[in-house]
Amino acid sequence: MLSIKNLQANVDGKEILKGINLEVKAGEIHAIMGPNGSGKSTLANVLTGNKSYEVTGGEVFFESKNLLEMDPETRAREGMFLAFQYPIEIPGVSNATFLKTALNEVRKYHGEEELTPKEFLTMLKEKAKVLGMDETMISRYVNVGFSGGEKKRNEILQMLMLKPKFVLLDETDSGLDIDALKIVSSGVNIYKNPNTAFLVVTHYQRLLNYIVPDFVHVLYKGRIIKSGTKELALELEERGYDWLIAEQAEVV
Amino acid sequence: MNEIKENPAEELSEDMKVLDDVTSSEYKWGFVTDIESETAAKGLNEDVVRMISKKKKEPEWMTEWRLKAFRYWLKMEEPKWPNVEYPKIDFQNISYYSAPKQKPQLNSLDEVDPELLKTFEKLGIPLEEQKILSGVAVDAVFDSVSVATTFRETLKEKGVIFCSVSEAVKDYPELIKKYLGSVVPYTDNFYAALNAAVFSDGSFVFIPKGVRCPMELSTYFRINSQETGQFERTLIVAEEGAYVSYLEGCTAPIRDTNQLHAAVVELVVLDNAEIKYSTVQNWYPGDKEGKGGIYNFVTKRGACRGKNSKISWTQVETGSAITWKYPSCILQGENSVGEFYSVAVTNNMQQADTGTKMIHIGKNTRSTIVSKGISAGKSNNSYRGLVRIGKNAEGARNYTQCDSMLMSDRCGAHTFPYIEVENNTAKVEHEATTSKVGEDQIFYLNQRGITSEDAVNMIVNGFCKEVFNNLPMEFAVEAQKLLAISLEGSVG
Incomplete structure (x- = not known):
């Protein structure tokens, strides 16, 4: 589904990604772990087309289409979804207006009819309920005055509404208490299906107890230095990253 | 309160239909037909x-x-304090009288400037109305008077x-004199004096004691048969x-050859009465280089003379090369209330210096000011x-909230609040913010499938x-679209 080949990228002229290679198939869950500053969030932003990040080399194919040639909204409409580490506030714009606009843009792109207001509302209320969200959030302004947990839940709500094919979770566990973490993870697990792939960017193993990955990759200084299964995450939890970095140094 | 407001655009077609109905009539009670087609020679004297x-x-x-106004005007100096720049106006090089029908009659929409048509389309203005606005001759069928008659x-x-x-002036001289x-x-300021001397026309509204006007009154009714005057004068009186x-106004772009517009609006509100005055101003702003465009120098003021009276000004200012106006309230009656809700948008080379004055005289008077300034391009936007x-x-009590949004690196936003308090039981609050349309906000919306242009519109709307919520429904819908058009191409 997603094929990343030798991807390199700069932020403010500084080289952050130094050649990423990764293959993700439909139905798989991949976790990207790594110490601070290793390039995890950069990868998520580059894949979704954030213009503050400059791609300097390599290629990415999303369902055999050249992803890097698409603008951010086209990537989104094609089914690429990023749950933001820090969801953005949009004052004066209600969650409902925002979600309805987004959903109809995606539907239009795929030649589907726009939802009627009633259909939309029914769907929105149903999904909000799954995440244990208060109905008042529907008319509240996008992320304005939301607690950290509410913001993350709002991201998952958007995922459930937009039904993307490829989901990037960028440090979705950061700032969440254990209850919120469980709810957010259950949202992901409900959505998990054979046609959808996940790339879970996380600092801690904790999240992976709830969203169980098929593969774990360690990112360090802009490169994937180790790949394995979920056991690798447990090992990292126990031993930290230093041994891996040392191992890496020996190889070089 | 879990109710959701639907996307107003959906209600648009219905609203436009209503608008179409009411505007498909000609204003039959102006002085238009009495006047020969002529323009006075340039210059001003007795x-x-x-x-x-x-x-x-x-x-x-x-x-x-x-004449008294004119003689007074002669002794006055043009004000220089606004934060706007323009070449000196030669008041002897302006024609102060011209017949209302200045637009050439065109035979079909094919002859109209395609840019103008594009804008009409985006605003969703019905075809027949487009013809009127751009000066195309209208079919006899369309020219029905029935709506106007019923209305009257x-x-x-x-x-x-x-x-x-x-x-x-002819039919109700006592009210006008009063x-x-x-x-x-006319002694108020330079442009108020000029207006009093040469005002072309305007609207007079009188609501007698105890009457709630059964419909919203709109200048839409008047714009069809007559070009809005260069020196317009409006007077509205609400009795007890x-x-x-x-x-007031029209969201359609108005290409007017008159460069200087100096209007005066007066509101009088007696005990327990209320006037809600909404304006959408979309005069020609000039081109991208700042050539042409209207100078819109307006004096708008309302007097809350009676107790518990209320005046609410709501304005959406997107047009004109220079906008200079301060719709104000004189809160004389006890417990009277003044409100000012404003959106001022400037793009390209436009300049706006706008705001309000709330003069608290009576006991327990309250005022609210909410001002939203949006600057794009190289424009300058000031709240005063x-x-x-x-x-x-x-x-x-007064509460003032003054927010500015910047859309480029070359535009300016300024705030000039003046607060004068002579009574220490008063409470005055002032809040001000300045923000930039964030790239992170745009990217967030992009990432959900929304284009940058739509994202900017969503953020700006x-x-x-808070201001749009105070506009009557059909105006609010149009104001949103108007904003989108005014800011087109200003980001990205």
């Missing part, structure tokens, strides 16, 4: 003032009033007067317990507001929400 008065068949007292009958039953000022110039005297909502609490204004 003879010109007399000529204007004579053309309008005004009584002697009106002519005298104009309904008002007459309630005792509401809604007519041109010229007509009012109220015209009573809120904005009366209520009226008045809509005065809150004055007089020494007898026990318990007066959200920013203006």
Whole structure:
């Protein structure tokens, strides 16, 4: 589904990604772990087309289409979804207006009819309920005055509404208490299906107890230095990253 | 309260239909037909003032009033304090009288500037209305008077007067003598004096005691048959317990050859009465290099004379090369309330210096000011507001919120708040913010499938929400679209 080949990228002229290679198939869950500053969030932003990040080399194919040639909204409409580490506030714009606009843009792109207001509302209320969200959030302004947990839940709500094919979770566990973490993870697990792939960017193993990955990759200084299964995450939890970095140094 | 407001765009077609219905009528009670097609020679002197008065068949007292204003104006200096720049105006190089129909009659929409048509389309203006606005000859079928007649009958039953000022001078001289110039005297300022001397026409509204005007009154009714005057004058009086909502302006782009517009609006509100005055201003802003465009120098003021009276100004200012206006409230009556909700958008080379004055005189008077300034391109947008609490204004309160949004690195946003408090029981609050449309906000919306252009519109409309909520429904919908058009191409 997603094929990343030798991807390199700069932020403010500084080289952050130094050649990423990764293959993700439909139905798989991949976790990207790594110490601070290793390039995890950069990868998520580059894949979704954030213009503050400059791609300097390599290629990415999303369902055999050249992803890097698409603008951010086209990537989104094609089914690429990023749950933001820090969801953005949009004052004066209600969650409902925002979600309805987004959903109809995606539907239009795929030649589907726009939802009627009633259909939309029914769907929105149903999904909000799954995440244990208060109905008042529907008319509240996008992320304005939301607690950290509410913001993350709002991201998952958007995922459930937009039904993307490829989901990037960028440090979705950061700032969440254990209850919120469980709810957010259950949202992901409900959505998990054979046609959808996940790339879970996380600092801690904790999240992976709830969203169980098929593969774990360690990112360090802009490169994937180790790949394995979920056991690798447990090992990292126990031993930290230093041994891996040392191992890496020996190889070089 | 889990109810969701639907996307207003969906209601648009219905609203436009209503609008179409009411605007498909010609304003039949202006002075338009009496006037020959001619334009006075350039320059201003007493003879010109007399000529204007004579053309309008005004009584002697009106002519005298104009002349007094003119003589006063001669002694005045053009104000220099606004934060705007423009070449000096040669007041002797302007023609002060011209017949209303200046637009060339075109035979079909094919002859209209395609840029203008594109804008009409985006605003969703019905085809027939497009023709009127751009000066295309209209079919006889369309030119029905039935709506206008029904409309006038309904008002007459309630005792509401809604007519041109010229007509009012003839038919209701006592009301005009009593109220015209009573809120904005000709001595008030340079442009108010000029307007009093040469005003072309405008609207007069009178709502008698205890009457709630059964419909929103709109200048839409007047714009069809007549180009809005260069020196417009509006007077609205609400007697005890009366209520009226008045809509001024038009969201359609108006290409006017008159460069200087100096209008005066006066509102008088007696005990327990209320006037809600909404404006959408979309005069020609000039081109991207700042060539052409209207200078819109307006004096708007309302007097809350009675106790528990209320005036609410709501304005959406997107047009004009220079906008310079401060719709104000004189809160004289006890417990009277003044409100000012404003969105001012400037793009390219536009300049706006706008705000309000809330003059608290009576006890327990309250005022609210919400100003949203949006600057794009190389434009300059200033909020200038005065809150004055007089020494007898026990318990007066004001809340001011003043937000600016910047859309480029080359535009400017300025805030000039003036607060004068002479009574220490008063409470005055002022909040101000300046923000930039964030790339992170745009990317967030992009990432959900929304284009950058739509994202900017969404962000800007959200920013203006509190003001739009105060506009009548059909205006709010159009104001949103208008904003989108005004800011087109300003980001990205």
